[in-house]
Amino acid sequence: GENVEQHPSTLSVQEGDSAVIKCTYSDSASNYFPWYKQELGKRPQLIIDIRSNVGEKKDQRIAVTLNKTAKHFSLHITETQPEDSAVYFCAASILWGANNLFFGTGTRLTVIP
Amino acid sequence: EPEVTQTPSHQVTQMGQEVILRCVPISNHLYFYWYRQILGQKVEFLVSFYNNEISEKSEIFDDQFSVERPDGSNFTLKIRSTKLEDSAMYFCASKPGRGKPDTQYFGPGTRLTVL
Numbered sequence: 001g002e003n004v005e006q007h008p009s010t011l012s013v014q015e016g017d018s019a020v021i022k023c024t025y026s027d028s029a030s031n032y033f034p035w036y037k038q039e040l041g042k043r044p045q046l047i048i049d050i051r052s053n054v055g056e057k058k059d060q061r062i063a064v065t066l067n068k069t070a071k072h073f074s075l076h077i078t079e080t081q082p083e084d085s086a087v088y089f090c091a092a093s094i095l096w097g098a099n100n101l102f103f104g105t106g107t108r109l110t111v112i113p
Numbered sequence: 114e115p116e117v118t119q120t121p122s123h124q125v126t127q128m129g130q131e132v133i134l135r136c137v138p139i140s141n142h143l144y145f146y147w148y149r150q151i152l153g154q155k156v157e158f159l160v161s162f163y164n165n166e167i168s169e170k171s172e173i174f175d176d177q178f179s180v181e182r183p184d185g186s187n188f189t190l191k192i193r194s195t196k197l198e199d200s201a202m203y204f205c206a207s208k209p210g211r212g213k214p215d216t217q218y219f220g221p222g223t224r225l226t227v228l
Contacts, residue, residue, distance in 0.1 A: 001171075032215055036156075043117075043204065043219040044156065089156060095215060099208075100146065100169055103156040 002027040004092050006104025013080050014112050021107045023090035024072040030092040032099060033066060033073050038087045038106075047088075048075070051095070080111045115139045117220035119205050125226045126195055134190045134223045136205030143210040145188045146217060147180065149173070149201040156204065162188065195227045 034049035
């Protein structure tokens, strides 16, 4: 089955700096890659997603890039703010039927004011 | 905005007891999921459900687990004989049907503690 690796496990940045989180996946059939943000004790919430037919997608301060050949994708957060502090999970799935999500191990991002 | 809801928020049970975790997916969604997250670890897929039957299940989803959609709104996860290692946060999720956005919307979770 699909195996998603995520790095780093923890990341601390100064407010205003950029943060980058990287993921790799193993199943070349995966074609949908969402990113979820989970604040302490809360539900995972989708912040951005990308399909394999595009290489990059941006939404305000958040962007995701995908390299299908290398089977890796990354989350970029620019101009970080303290409220960006959370655990971020990448995931991969196949857009067919139920498209179950396979999650990475998470990155705890801390933005230092 | 509609949200997935789950009850209870926290369930404490003795090892060997049965528990039922309840979820109300978003009303017009057609795909339903259960995931679990052991403390400090990643979210793991358990099972997906579509058209009143299991669509896929993971290796974790063994004979002690079952799912049911007893009526038009609830979606339940039953754990028949709980073990200590079942202690985790259990998330329900739902998604619209095919041809619509692929986003899975997660519920707030039920924290299961097995003593």
